[in-house]
Amino acid sequence: MATSPHRITDAPEPYNSPKSDIILRSSDGVDFRFFKLLLSLASPFFSGMFDLPVAKDPAWEASSSEMEMKDGMVVVAVDENSQVLTALLGFVHPWKVPTFETLESSRVILQAADKYGMDDVTEAVEEALITSKFLDRRPSAVYALACTYKLEKAARAAAKLTLQHPMLFPFSPEVDHAPAAALYRLFAYRQACMKKVVEVTHILALRDAYVACKACPTATTLLSSVSVYQWLWDSVHHLTSRIQEVGFGGDVMQHVTVSWPVLANAMQCPTCKTKAMEIFSRFVQEVKRDIELEIRKVALEIKF
Ligand SMILES: [Zn+2]
Numbered sequence: 001m002a003t004s005p006h007r008i009t010d011a012p013e014p015y016n017s018p019k020s021d022i023i024l025r026s027s028d029g030v031d032f033r034f035f036k037l038l039l040s041l042a043s044p045f046f047s048g049m050f051d052l053p054v055a056k057d058p059a060w061e062a063s064s065s066e067m068e069m070k071d072g073m074v075v076v077a078v079d080e081n082s083q084v085l086t087a088l089l090g091f092v093h094p095w096k097v098p099t100f101e102t103l104e105s106s107r108v109i110l111q112a113a114d115k116y117g118m119d120d121v122t123e124a125v126e127e128a129l130i131t132s133k134f135l136d137r138r139p140s141a142v143y144a145l146a147c148t149y150k151l152e153k154a155a156r157a158a159a160k161l162t163l164q165h166p167m168l169f170p171f172s173p174e175v176d177h178a179p180a181a182a183l184y185r186l187f188a189y190r191q192a193c194m195k196k197v198v199e200v201t202h203i204l205a206l207r208d209a210y211v212a213c214k215a216c217p218t219a220t221t222l223l224s225s226v227s228v229y230q231w232l233w234d235s236v237h238h239l240t241s242r243i244q245e246v247g248f249g250g251d252v253m254q255h256v257t258v259s260w261p262v263l264a265n266a267m268q269c270p271t272c273k274t275k276a277m278e279i280f281s282r283f284v285q286e287v288k289r290d291i292e293l294e295i296r297k298v299a300l301e302i303k304f
Helices: 036-042 044-051 058-066 082-090 103-115 119-130 133-137 139-148 152-164 173-177 180-207 230-246 253-266 273-296
Strands: 022-025 030-034 073-077 218-220 227-229
Touching (some): 030 082, 103 119, 119 133, 119 152, 133 152, 139 152, 139 180, 152 180, 180 273, 218 230
Antiparallel strands (some): 022 030
16 A cells, blocks of 8 residues: 555545445545445455454554545545556446456456456456457467456457457557466467468368469469469468468458469469469358368467
8 A cells, every 4th residue: 555645635426426435546646435344245356345343353443543535535645647547446346337448447447456366357358459440450469468457358369359460569568567488379279270271271282283274374282282273282382371361351352462472473374364363262261261161270378
């Protein structure tokens, strides 16, 4: 608990209710009028504090003599600043819609919730994270945050979405705080998923392995020892290289353009002219579905 050198001000609604019975003073000197019952239900830390037998406990008696009172209420000074306290109490107050504006603010709420043992707040923040814009926009940061505060559901949802980004995802303060083992497991998961992408695309390309053109060169695959159109094999390699480089965004079409130069060559061949587009179109339609199916089978190891 901290003491504050700041000029004391009062928090705005809903933290100024005349029916309140406790005041939480933030580290920057803002008094939040709140309710012991709500804090006790949300936090074993506060529950224990309010349950202390005032008259019988010498420690409490000693400290209570130094404890500040205001409007007949005990003032409890906390370490969190008013911004954090506003966000944290938003998850405890029954009439507030819990929310956070930035990922950083969700992190400080989780940190405070962990400190005060507010499990329901932690659970509510996890649900809010899963439906937030941050999951799509900054999945690696959400994964790191989820692993730091042991939020398995959010970690799994975020890990899958990191596949939409390059292997070396953007650095963030959340990544800085995450356990190294959790980041290692994410890399292992992403590597396994990318391996599946390559396997799926090769299997689909080999499905059209009959070569009925004497003009176009053929490729012989090392694994299956069958011949396949060189232009098809090359276009598949262009596509998988692109996905491995920038991530698999769930929409293969955005990466298909990398195969156009190879396909354009095939279109010059009188025999392959119509066949090339037909085979490649079928490949593109099926590859997205097959990649999605295979990635679902890849296990992400999570240990807290
Ligand atoms: Zn040909």
